[in-house]
Amino acid sequence: MNKTFSLNGKKFLIKKNVTLKEIINYFDYQKTLSIVEYNNLISNSDKWQNIEINLNDKIEIISIVGGG
Template structure:
């Protein structure tokens, strides 16, 4: 039986059936990783850790993108 993991990204609920990292989420949702701040379970997460942190059940991820303009 496959384990289903529920996580929240920017307040929206998602379900996955395999192990993914924060970096996988960023790539999947097509975020520009040089222009964002990532909060993982209420803590700002350093970019160097994104590939090492696997999503677990009930994790909360908030991604804020930086937009330039004038």
């Protein structure tokens, strides 16, 4: 079953069931430096492997970057 979801305002299509953790890994976000909002709620990294992406889900990921 095809599903579309939004990641940082861009639409994506997936053709299989995937978890939030798989999405984060696929797009190469670092777990320790990312804040993830899933359907308007901040999501704890301990739960990412249990959250399956559904039709029209909204994911926002903010990466923390250090510098000087």
